Amino acid sequence: MPSHRMPSEADIISTVEFNHTGELLATGDKGGRVVIFQREPESKNAPHSQGEYDVYSTFQSHEPEFDYLKSLEIEEKINKIKWLPQQNAAHSLLSTNDKTIKLWKITERDKRPEGYNLKDEEGKLKDLSTVTSLQVPVLKPMDLMVEVSPRRVFANGHTYHINSISVNSDCETYMSADDLRINLWHLAITDRSFNIVDIKPANMEDLTEVITASEFHPHHCNLFVYSSSKGSLRLCDMRAAALCDKHSKLFEEPEDPSNRSFFSEIISSVSDVKFSHSGRYMLTRDYLTVKVWDLNMEARPIETYQVHDYLRSKLCSLYENDCIFDKFECAWNGSDSVIMTGAYNNFFRMFDRNTKRDVTLEASRESSKPRAVLKPRRVCVGGKRRRDDISVDSLDFTKKILHTAWHPAENIIAIAATNNLYIFQDKVNSEMH
Amino acid sequence: MATLCGRGAAPPPPRPLQAPPPRPAPPSAAGAGAGGQDTMFARGLKRKCADSEEDGEGALAAFRAAPSYSLQRQSLLDMSLVKLQLCHMLVEPNLCRSVLIANTVRQIQEEMTQDGTWRVMAPQTAGQAPLDRLVSTEILCRSAREVEPPGPGSGDGHALDLVSELSTAPSAQAPRSPQSSVWEVDSPRESRGGFPKSLDQIFETLENKGPGSVEELFSDVDSPYYNLDTVLTGMVGSAKSSHGDALEALASAAAPPPSSSCKDLGELDHVVEILVET
Numbered sequence: 001m002p003s004h005r006m007p008s009e010a011d012i013i014s015t016v017e018f019n020h021t022g023e024l025l026a027t028g029d030k031g032g033r034v035v036i037f038q039r040e041p042e043s044k045n046a047p048h049s050q051g052e053y054d055v056y057s058t059f060q061s062h063e064p065e066f067d068y069l070k071s072l073e074i075e076e077k078i079n080k081i082k083w084l085p086q087q088n089a090a091h092s093l094l095s096t097n098d099k100t101i102k103l104w105k106i107t108e109r110d111k112r113p114e115g116y117n118l119k120d121e122e123g124k125l126k127d128l129s130t131v132t133s134l135q136v137p138v139l140k141p142m143d144l145m146v147e148v149s150p151r152r153v154f155a156n157g158h159t160y161h162i163n164s165i166s167v168n169s170d171c172e173t174y175m176s177a178d179d180l181r182i183n184l185w186h187l188a189i190t191d192r193s194f195n196i197v198d199i200k201p202a203n204m205e206d207l208t209e210v211i212t213a214s215e216f217h218p219h220h221c222n223l224f225v226y227s228s229s230k231g232s233l234r235l236c237d238m239r240a241a242a243l244c245d246k247h248s249k250l251f252e253e254p255e256d257p258s259n260r261s262f263f264s265e266i267i268s269s270v271s272d273v274k275f276s277h278s279g280r281y282m283l284t285r286d287y288l289t290v291k292v293w294d295l296n297m298e299a300r301p302i303e304t305y306q307v308h309d310y311l312r313s314k315l316c317s318l319y320e321n322d323c324i325f326d327k328f329e330c331a332w333n334g335s336d337s338v339i340m341t342g343a344y345n346n347f348f349r350m351f352d353r354n355t356k357r358d359v360t361l362e363a364s365r366e367s368s369k370p371r372a373v374l375k376p377r378r379v380c381v382g383g384k385r386r387r388d389d390i391s392v393d394s395l396d397f398t399k400k401i402l403h404t405a406w407h408p409a410e411n412i413i414a415i416a417a418t419n420n421l422y423i424f425q426d427k428v429n430s431e432m433h
Numbered sequence: 434m435a436t437l438c439g440r441g442a443a444p445p446p447p448r449p450l451q452a453p454p455p456r457p458a459p460p461s462a463a464g465a466g467a468g469g470q471d472t473m474f475a476r477g478l479k480r481k482c483a484d485s486e487e488d489g490e491g492a493l494a495a496f497r498a499a500p501s502y503s504l505q506r507q508s509l510l511d512m513s514l515v516k517l518q519l520c521h522m523l524v525e526p527n528l529c530r531s532v533l534i535a536n537t538v539r540q541i542q543e544e545m546t547q548d549g550t551w552r553v554m555a556p557q558t559a560g561q562a563p564l565d566r567l568v569s570t571e572i573l574c575r576s577a578r579e580v581e582p583p584g585p586g587s588g589d590g591h592a593l594d595l596v597s598e599l600s601t602a603p604s605a606q607a608p609r610s611p612q613s614s615v616w617e618v619d620s621p622r623e624s625r626g627g628f629p630k631s632l633d634q635i636f637e638t639l640e641n642k643g644p645g646s647v648e649e650l651f652s653d654v655d656s657p658y659y660n661l662d663t664v665l666t667g668m669v670g671s672a673k674s675s676h677g678d679a680l681e682a683l684a685s686a687a688a689p690p691p692s693s694s695c696k697d698l699g700e701l702d703h704v705v706e707i708l709v710e711t
Contacts, residue, residue: 072525098525160528179528208536210529229529262509262540266533316505320512325530 013416015403019083019091022407025053025414026093027421028078032062034095036106036146037423051412053423057106057146062097074099080165084187087171092151094174098161101176103152103187109145113137157183157193164214170221177214177226180207184238196244197226197236212327213272219279223248231268231286233293251282251293253300263315263324271327276336277408283339285330288312290341290351305351305358308343310381310392323397331406331413342401345390346417347377363401363415363422374424503550510541 010031017026025037038056065074076097084092084103091106115137120126160178167174175184175196182197201207210229217223222238234247255264267287274283282293284301288309291301307328311318318324323344330341342348343360351358360377380389403416411426513534545551 067525070525075524161525207532208539210532212529229533262506262537265536265540269529269533316509319509322516322530325527325533 008419011419013403013419013421014077015079015081016405016414016416016421017081017083017093018405018407018414019093020085020408022409022412024056024083024091025405025423026081026083026095027414027416028061028081028095029419030075030077032060032064032076032078032097034059034061034078034081034093034104037421051425057148059104059148061095061102061104062100065099079162082165082167082174084167085171094165094167096162096165096176099155099158101154101157101162101165101185102150103154105149105151107147107149109147110141110143111139112142114140152187152190154185154190154193157185163212166214166216166224168216168221169219173221175214175216175224177211179210182211182214182224182226182244194242196238196242198243198245212270215273215275217279218275218277225273225275225282227270227273227284229269230265231270233270233273233282233284235295249295249298251298251301253291259312261315263319266319266324267315272329274330274332276332277334278336281336283330283332285328285341287324287326287328290330290339292339292353303353305339305349307341307349308379310379314392318397321397323400326400326402328400328402329404331404333406333411334409340404340406340413342404342415344397344400345395346399346401347379348401348404348415361424363417363420363424364399365420506541506545510538510545513538513541 010029010033012030013027014030015026015028018024019026023039025039027035027037029035035055036057037053039051039053042051061078062076064076066072067074074097078095078097080094080096082094084094086092089107093104093106095102095104114121115135117131117134117137118126118128154176157176158178158181160180162176162178164177165174172188173184173186175182176193177183177197180198180200181195183193184196185193197211199209199211208230212227212229214224214226217225223235224238224244225233225235227233231252233251235249235251236244237248238244240246240248255268270284270286272283272285275281276283280295281302282295284291284293285307288311289307290305292303293301315324328342330339332339337354338350338352340348340350346362346364347360348363349358349360360379361374362377375388378386378389379392379395380386381392385391399418401415401417405414407413413424415422415424516534517531517538542551
């Protein structure tokens, strides 16, 4: 569903997230806006609009702020959105920029009371002399109105930039992580949070590692993982200590000495970590690969998939143009059998863990019309070149797919390509295998 | 930047990002890096020979001594130093990126120290940090106000020497209060005549960057406001530099007095927030 506005930087999508049923899809952008899409129920009357997503609500979540002490702007860009599990008719989500997390409540209004005794239709007080009988106000249907209201603002918890938020399975608490610290909040309490991880060194000169991503375990409310810029994962147990600086488990792959270069550390930095739905595995993304880790094995990942290994010889250029610092996200499908991540040139990759097959697809208006089948793409690295192959040297590094999301149950994916959102559905293979 | 040009098998010529003009060789300069190797050898300074290394390292050291590799490495070092300075003016820079770049610089320095291409000046006074201490991130990001004019012995202004000089200088001096250090902003700059251009540019960039409002805040004209700011924050020096580089702000541990706790911006933020809101 490409944006029809003139492309501007504020429209760049910065996060994408399905809710727990997949009925709603939220996107955040650089301008601080949140747009929620809702899946239309499949109906026989309109077979072509089976289960498509339409705009449900748009609201301004964060505004730019100015930190007067440091003379710095605080960007309104939405870094992450996380949905709360639905507990009543309303939907709730957390959205965060670099510094402040907000809880939003989304409610629907599709009826309104009519027939007041004291007020007329416009709400003005009636002249009492004209009232001759009493009536009972009746709820009449009205056009659906979606109301969004901020319920909590969790501010002043972070000195550094927030990179992750994660709702606990207990549905009462959530965590927020910045470059050096992780805080635990209660959803109802905004004026204090508990610091559960602090890796800030006593002497900032000694700083060599930062936190890059963090997530609660989907089932065990005491467990969470955080990743670092050195490529390690730390699984922490909140029952063990109040300050979880000591990890329960440290997941780290030994470095391959044959591939060592000045860029080794940078490309090992983990940009995203996601627990599998089962809770048994973790998925990490670093610059060139995605890796699956078994929680029971700390020594190395159980699976490693090459996303774009052809970039390995171009690391110096990618360092020069800063692309090497791009933070790609990764995603599991509902059954944890397929993993997905984005790449450059508006390509995204999917890896089937069972068949070991992978595919490269492109999200662009030119190559995909509505209801057309996506054609697999190929990047050639010299040697034999097929007709539709793209050569490495003609990849567009400004077109990066950093944010992707997979429907929790079905084969529906949401791909953010700069300021366009693509939603792809696999009608044929709707069932998970 | 639309596309990324491919690279051939041969290492490309050194092409640092926004390269400063080639350093004119100062009178007693000894420069490693682009075009500097001749003067280095001309000074008669010996680098570690390949055969003086351990046997297994011989081949590797020889490889590292090859001109194209060290040129490329120097280019990477220059590029990294520039990257650390060229931060977003208005928005706090990405700490993760800064840390990764700083680690890259450290790696290069480590390697250059090992094969002897990293020349460190003799310490000026006793009790200095050990010679093999790597230049810390803080030094690379520190603004000129904390730079002392080099002593007479280091007049050759070699870029690496200057940086290492900085690494040893702070520990030798009595800690200055941030307030007095700001007033010294201009003097170090004036006496930096002999410094190699690249580092000069870096420090000047640091000096001049930042929103104009910040410059006004700390100029002589606004001295009463400035004093209030000092009182409030106790870390004026860090505050000034932090608009440019998060690492710089957070790592300015050497100069200001410990009580100003400039290391913990979180507490400071909180205190100021309370003060400002009341």
